[in-house]
Amino acid sequence: MLFNSLSFAIFFPIVLFIYWSLRKKLKYQNLLLAIASCYFYACWDWRFLFLLMFSIGLDYVSGIKIENSNTNREAKFWLTLSIVINLGFLGFFKYYNFFVESFADLLGGFGFKVNVWLLNIILPVGISFYTFHGLSYVIDIYKKRIKAERNFIDYSLFVSFFPLLVAGPIERATHLLPQIKKERNFNYENAVNGLRQILWGLFKKIVIADQCAIYVNEIFALHYGLNGSTLLVGAILFSFQIYGDFSGYSDIALGTARMMGFDLLKNFNYPYFSRDIAEFWRRWHISLSSWFRDYLYIPLGGSKGGNWMRVRNTFIIFLVSGFWHGANWTFIIWGGLNALFIMPSIIFKTNRNNLDIAGENSLLPNLKEFFQILITFGLTTFAWIFFRSDSVIDALKYIRRMFSKSLFYLPQKNVLWLFSIIIVFMGIEWIGRRNDFAIENIHSNRFVRWSFYYIIVAMIIYFSGEEHTFIYFQF
DSSP: OOTTSHHHHHHHHHHHHHHHHTTTOHHHHHHHHHHHHHHHHHTTOTTHHHHHHHHHHHHHHHHHHHHHOSSHHHHHHHHHHHHHHHHHHHHHHHHHHHHHHHHHHHHHHTTOOOOOOOOOOOOOTTHHHHHHHHHHHHHHHHTTSSOOOOOHHHHHHHHHOTTTTTTOOOOOHHHHHHHHHSOOOOOHHHHHHHHHHHHHHHIIIIIIIHHHHHHHHHHHHTGGGSOHHHHHHHHHHHHHHHHHHHHHHHHHHHHHHHHTTOOOOOOOSOGGGOSSHHHHHHHSSHHHHHHHIIIIITTTTTTTTOHHHHHHHHHHHHHHHHHHHOSSHHHHHHHHHHHHHHHHHHHTTOTTSOOSOTTTTSSSOOHHHHHHHHHHHHHHHHHHHHHHSSSHHHHHHHHHHHTSGGGGSOOSSOOHHHHHHHHHHHHHHHHTTTSSSTTTTOOSSHHHHHHHHHHHHHHHHHHOOSOOOOGGGGO
């Protein structure tokens, strides 16, 4: 069930109506949301619902066992058991074929021919996200940051809450569980803001991401026969496609949750207005970046121990982040490139220079900020080429052809209309960059505000057609 589908447009209002009909009855509200979340997930493939429930049950029991342990050794046993089983399932479904094929290729390089047994299985949707939900929960209990949750329905809802189940944001028990256990009252202003955020998310997905995808898919598939300028257009359009797609999903998820009285973690904070790569990663997929910071980077030693320690830990974080995204060397290289791009700021300790927003006290960025934003976007777009390509060889061929003399030819695709929409879209994002989402505080004039809403809705309807899945569902 996609957020941009008719089935969700029917499902959510029904759930919302019943949910608020049960106000003042917290236990039944949570039970309803847990059941609705299971149904939502089963709509993808009901067989994987059993895997989700097993993961929930494992971490629920492990959390209680860790808290009740009489010795640190016993607590560490239950923590290790949970981590090994969770990562074991993730590795089996997501990485088995990658490791087997890579091992066979390695032996083939030494002249050994190996016949490998590959699995023909579907990757359970959302497994990378709900696995990280569970891992952070048991780790936090082991570190005594939180108490184990005894109510199975409440814990199940924490992991499986349908707005964030299949593509995040990756929530923390310290943030979401208290909200699940607290009585929630209907708030008209929150509901209206939630609708606005859903509307903006649908615009990002359908009008920006899905229209970019039409050209991106064709250009990347036929890159060997296109000139350099067309390939540059394809790379730029993919940058906007993945931003519109993923941040659009996050906006819909946050808006949906907000209408039910929940405040989910912000996942995007206008990343394409970043002035360096360090700032970009503070603004892009924030819940994943902060997860790796808290549960991998800091335990490895963080920034302590001098430059070598910072460099080593930064490379580990980005390589693991790349691998988290998918079982392909393209993702690992994408992570490695981002590590290289951020390295000067790590070595010279300038990674915390840009903590404010660009153009803080002005309508437009100054000339220095403009070029910083442009360079950061260029580096990010270059790395996205590996992220989008089917193989490393395809990515290298794409880049080599893009930087040929044909880069100065006219593009072979007419996308001026699409770039015009993107420019207006980014202008709205720039104006609204101080808000949680761009149209949170739209113009106070009622006529202007509602005219804007009607235009957005009209464009969403006009560009709606075939339902396109969200990119991050594959992770």
